[in-house]
Amino acid sequence: MPSGKVSELDLIQRISRKIKNDSSVIRGIGDDTAVLEYSRDKYQLWTADMLIEGVDFTSGTPAKDIGYKALACSLSDIAAMGGIPRYGLVSLGIPKAKARAFIDGFYSGLLKLARRFRVNIVGGDLSHSDKIVVDVSLIGEADKKKLVLRSGAKVNDILLVSGELGGSIYGRHLRFTPRLKESAYLVNNYKVNAMLDISDGLSLDLSRLCQGSGVGAVVYEELIPVSKDAKDFSEALDMGEDFELLFSLPLNEARRLIKSGNKGFKAIGEIRPRQEGIKIISRNCKARELAAKGYQHF
Amino acid sequence: MPSGKVSELDLIQRISRKIKNDSSVIRGIGDDTAVLEYSRDKYQLWTADMLIEGVDFTSGTPAKDIGYKALACSLSDIAAMGGIPRYGLVSLGIPKAKARAFIDGFYSGLLKLARRFRVNIVGGDLSHSDKIVVDVSLIGEADKKKLVLRSGAKVNDILLVSGELGGSIYGRHLRFTPRLKESAYLVNNYKVNAMLDISDGLSLDLSRLCQGSGVGAVVYEELIPVSKDAKDFSEALDMGEDFELLFSLPLNEARRLIKSGNKGFKAIGEIRPRQEGIKIISRNCKARELAAKGYQHF
Numbered sequence: 331m332p333s334g335k336v337s338e339l340d341l342i343q344r345i346s347r348k349i350k351n352d353s354s355v356i357r358g359i360g361d362d363t364a365v366l367e368y369s370r371d372k373y374q375l376w377t378a379d380m381l382i383e384g385v386d387f388t389s390g391t392p393a394k395d396i397g398y399k400a401l402a403c404s405l406s407d408i409a410a411m412g413g414i415p416r417y418g419l420v421s422l423g424i425p426k427a428k429a430r431a432f433i434d435g436f437y438s439g440l441l442k443l444a445r446r447f448r449v450n451i452v453g454g455d456l457s458h459s460d461k462i463v464v465d466v467s468l469i470g471e472a473d474k475k476k477l478v479l480r481s482g483a484k485v486n487d488i489l490l491v492s493g494e495l496g497g498s499i500y501g502r503h504l505r506f507t508p509r510l511k512e513s514a515y516l517v518n519n520y521k522v523n524a525m526l527d528i529s530d531g532l533s534l535d536l537s538r539l540c541q542g543s544g545v546g547a548v549v550y551e552e553l554i555p556v557s558k559d560a561k562d563f564s565e566a567l568d569m570g571e572d573f574e575l576l577f578s579l580p581l582n583e584a585r586r587l588i589k590s591g592n593k594g595f596k597a598i599g600e601i602r603p604r605q606e607g608i609k610i611i612s613r614n615c616k617a618r619e620l621a622a623k624g625y626q627h628f
Numbered sequence: 629m630p631s632g633k634v635s636e637l638d639l640i641q642r643i644s645r646k647i648k649n650d651s652s653v654i655r656g657i658g659d660d661t662a663v664l665e666y667s668r669d670k671y672q673l674w675t676a677d678m679l680i681e682g683v684d685f686t687s688g689t690p691a692k693d694i695g696y697k698a699l700a701c702s703l704s705d706i707a708a709m710g711g712i713p714r715y716g717l718v719s720l721g722i723p724k725a726k727a728r729a730f731i732d733g734f735y736s737g738l739l740k741l742a743r744r745f746r747v748n749i750v751g752g753d754l755s756h757s758d759k760i761v762v763d764v765s766l767i768g769e770a771d772k773k774k775l776v777l778r779s780g781a782k783v784n785d786i787l788l789v790s791g792e793l794g795g796s797i798y799g800r801h802l803r804f805t806p807r808l809k810e811s812a813y814l815v816n817n818y819k820v821n822a823m824l825d826i827s828d829g830l831s832l833d834l835s836r837l838c839q840g841s842g843v844g845a846v847v848y849e850e851l852i853p854v855s856k857d858a859k860d861f862s863e864a865l866d867m868g869e870d871f872e873l874l875f876s877l878p879l880n881e882a883r884r885l886i887k888s889g890n891k892g893f894k895a896i897g898e899i900r901p902r903q904e905g906i907k908i909i910s911r912n913c914k915a916r917e918l919a920a921k922g923y924q925h926f
Contacts, residue, residue: 341731341754348735351748355715364750366715366767369667378765380719380753417653417664421678421763429926433639437646450649452662455678455763456639458925465719465753465763467676469664627756628727 338628360542361480362410362526363470373477375470377407383461385627387504393435395504396464401440403529404468405447405508406573410527411479412517413472415510418444418451420466423459432462440466447510476517478577483524483543487601488584492575492594495532496560496567503571512575512594520587525577530570531624537608539576546606549599549620552613567610570625636926658840659778660708660824661768671775673768675705681759683925685802691733693802694762699738701827702766703745703806704871708825709777710815711770713808716742716749718764721757730760738764745808774815776875781822781841785899786882790873790892793830794858794865801869810873810892818885823875828868829922835906837874844904847897847918850911865908868923 346359356373357365363377381400383389401418408415420440424432444451449468492512509527516522524543528535532554540547556566578601579587587595602609610620644657654671655663661675679698681687699716706713718738722730742749747766790810807825814820822841826833830852838845854864876899877885885893900907908918 338754341727344728344731345735348739349749351750352746355748355750358748358750359752361751364715364717366750376715376717376750376767378717378719378751378753378763380721380755380761380763382721382755382757382761385755385757417662417674419662419674419676419765421676421765423678423680423761426926429639430642433642437643441646448650450653450656451647452649452653452656452664452674453659453676454657455676456636456925457678457680457683459680459683459761460759461757463678463680463721463757463761463763465676465678465765467717467719467763467765469674469767627754628724 338626362407372471375411375413378467379403380465393432394439397436397439400464400466401443402508404466406527408470409510409513412476413470415449415470417469418449420454423457423463426458478522478525480526480539480542483545483578483601487578488597489599490595490597494555494557495572496557496565498571506573509575520583523578528572528574528576531568533567533620534622534624537622546602546604548609550611553598555596568623636924660705670769673709673711676765677701678763691730692737695734695737698762698764699741700806702764704825706768707808707811710774711768713747713768715767716747718752721755721761724756776820776823778824778837778840781843781876781899785876786895787897788893788895792853792855793870794855794863796869804871807873818881821876826870826872826874829866831865831918832920832922835920844900844902846907848909851896853894866921
């Protein structure tokens with residue numbers, strides 16, 4: 331395969347195969363965060379998200395929006411594991427001429443969110459760069475009993491999402507609320523079998539959950555909550571940057587959640603055996619394969 | 629002050645002033661790593677280093693050298709605190725066309741060093757980018773009794789370095805050995821009052837140690853070990869990328885270290901009261917102020 335044609339998944343698998351870790355690493359490459367042995371009843375969670383000018387934001391995006399989004403993306407990863415964020419480290423590459431004004435704006439956006447979710451910003455690195463680059467690394471923790479991986483979905487689980495999908499890149503991606511509150515509510519009250527955050531589009535992230543769990547799935551077009559920001563239904567399926575939670579619950583638990591009257595979560599389908607693949611049922615009851623078309627870096 | 633004229637220290641101080649952390653943060657912004665409460669007898673150390681094409685390496689630098697250096701810089705920060713590295717997270721921004729070949733080379737260099745120092749690589753982020761950007765975040769740990777900050781130097785301490793200085797950017801910076809072994813030897817056998825790694829040049833990093841400790845210093849030209857790579861003496865003083873340890877020991881401890889016959893460490897001067905500033909004594913016994921001229925990003 332020529333190097334230009336390689337997929338993101340292929341690249342990640344290439345990296346994973348080269349790596350051997352010791353037994354204190356509960357989960358390495360391949361989930362929303364790494365999971366490390368920590369104390370008797372807690373794991374440590376650890377994630378990093380790199381945002382690059384021209385890819386994740388434009389040269390015209392206000393610095394405070396970049397700061398907000400940089401932390402929000404990592405917070406979303408912690409939420410996806412059923413965890414609580416604790417500490418952040420911020421690496422910044424910025425053009426020299428912009429440095430002071432950028433830093434003021436960037437940190438006003440980032441610290442607003444850090445205070446809201448009680449994240450300690452404990453350091454980082456500062457470098458000059460032609461284009462703006464931000465990498466936020468976040469440490470969190472999760473009760474061992476409440477940790478949720480993307481690999482635990484079971485056949486007949488109900489698939490749910492935490493909010494509306496599509497059209498985020500028209501603006502919502504710069505001010506979304508990471509679903510930490512929703513995640514805590516779920517793991518404190520329900521048996522969540524699998525979870526991740528929809529960062530690259532429902533179709534792609536659902537395929538990751540299914541691949542991680544060794545299962546298939548079916549989702550129903552009429553059940554998928556489409557954001558008013560989306561221009562059409564395909565944007566709810568395939569557009570990235572939603573940062574909603576996608577998770578699976580055993581049938582009884584899903585019934586209990588829906589009956590609870592909590593309007594924040596919508597059932598969109600169910601987990602099926604792997605050999606059935608991943609299908610979407612249209613409004614006129616036709617099944618078709620759901621291709622993983624979300625945002626891929628490579 | 630126009631934003632183009634702002635110094636790195638000024639920028640870091642601007643950031644620090646905006647941040648409030650809880651009591652589990654033993655040391656936030658301002659040392660080689662953050663220091664976090666961990667267990668009864670250990671702290672957790674946490675650092676990130678961002679390397680950018682055109683700043684820290686060129687477009688012609690082999691991928692394996694970039695991988696090696698990216699991890700080595702962070703390992704050097706852990707060494708500077710008297711710590712042991714445990715876990716690494718790697719964020720990479722790379723041009724699409726180069727992705728596969730770059731990743732193979734990058735990880736062969738990085739993993740060679742990770743295996744040598746038993747670092748678990750547990751995840752990261754992969755993004756496309758016009759220029760190569762690497763951010764390695766590293767978690768380590770330190771015995772509470774052995775942690776060394778840059779802020780503990782005392783008047784009359786002896787100043788020492790772990791190796792030869794200058795000329796690293798002509799090649800050594802891509803294959804230097806992080807001083808973890810030396811650091812462990814020091815903190816296990818001596819009372820080290822202050823330490824940091826010389827990443828931006830002796831004169832600048834000495835000024836950081838003195839500022840952090842509220843002291844002055846005097847160093848002797850004839851005692852400073854100059855690398856054969858250095859073109860002249862000024863490169864040993866002011867050129868970045870040495871990644872040697874600069875540390876201070878009480879006089880008796882320094883005597884004991886020198887008497888031990890360990891050739892890896894050289895005394896270069898001593899800590900003086902703050903009001904005496906930072907001086908260098910030339911070979912003909914003239915004192916002059918040692919200006920902090922090392923590498924500054926801003």
